[in-house]
Amino acid sequence: MTAPVKVVFEDVHKDFPTKDGDLKVLAGIDLEVNAGELVCLLGPSGCGKSTLLNICAGFEKPSRGRVTIDGEPVAGPTSKRVFVFQEYGIFPWASVWDNVALGLRHLPKKEQYRIIGETIELVGLTGFERAYPMELSGGMKQRVEVARALAVSPDVIYMDEPFGALDSLTRLTMRAELVRIWQQQQQTILFVTHDVDESVQLADRIVVLTDRPGRIADVVSIDLPRPRDLGSAEYGSIKNRLYELLGVSHSV
Ligand SMILES: Nc1ncnc2c1ncn2[C@@H]1O[C@H](COP(=O)(O)OP(=O)(O)OP(=O)(O)O)[C@@H](O)[C@H]1O
Ligand SMILES: [Mg+2]
Known part of the structure; x- marks a missing residue:
């Protein structure tokens, strides 16, 4: 098919x-x-x-x-429909968790937590939820950017x-x-x-x-x-x- x-x-x-x-x-x-x-x-x-x-x-x-x-x-x-840019589009002042949470504010808290946890796991950043972008390598920052895009179920x-x-x-x-x-x-x-x-x-x-x-x-x-x-x-x-x-x- x-x-x-x-x-x-x-x-x-x-x-x-x-x-x-x-x-x-x-x-x-x-x-x-x-x-x-x-x-x-x-x-x-x-x-x-x-x-x-x-x-x-x-x-x-x-x-x-x-x-x-x-x-x-x-x-x-x-x-x-989401865009993933070359230049890091993530916010330097927000943790990995909060960056991924940004597009999900309209959802109930429980639902937000589930999606954020699953998405962070999907991109391989489990354990870095509380880290800030300046503490991450370039590849990890780009994973955050991908996670942020995926979290909204585009x-x-x-x-x-x-x-x-x-x-x-x-x-x-x-x-x-x-x-x-x-x-x-x-x-x-x-x-x-x-x-x-x-x-x-x-x-x-x-x-x-x-x-x-x-x-x-x-x-x-x-x-x-x-x-x-x-x-x-x-x-x-x-x-x-x-x-x-x-x-x-x-x-x-
Ligand atoms: N807003 C704009 N106003 C005027 N010209 C523009 C604008 N955006 C792009 N251009 C021109 O259009 C052409 C194509 O640009 P575009 O950014 O789409 O190319 P690209 O294939 O993505 O290139 P690259 O691989 O370098 O990113 C370029 O000559 C650029 O200068
Ligand atoms: Mg281009």
């Missing part, structure tokens, strides 16, 4: 006005994302990835075309290079963790990256964007079983294909 369609981009264009005329950033994006799918948006710097995600999240309006979620046009940000999660500021080993761990959590929870995830490895490790499908103005160069399905063997021949050939689509040579 195929999952229902969740997010639909229809002929999405975006121009930003500048003093030298309009800057064309997105030029006709058509895409369907299924419920529970983990889709990576991969493309060179400045091609419009963040803009596309911001339009989907309702922070920006398309100049032409539209995005619908569950058949409804996106009108603005909602609490069921159905769509937008991630804009969320692990970009982490060192390469922590980044690998966080990708594995994200896949583990997503397999348990099955939210729809739109994940922006310019990292080819990251996209192949994570995605069900990779949407490869061209240079600005961003168009879809191709959509590559990744059927490799999880956990993925980063040394396998299939993995290498998918990466080669992606580099080709991006028009870059990866031999130096």
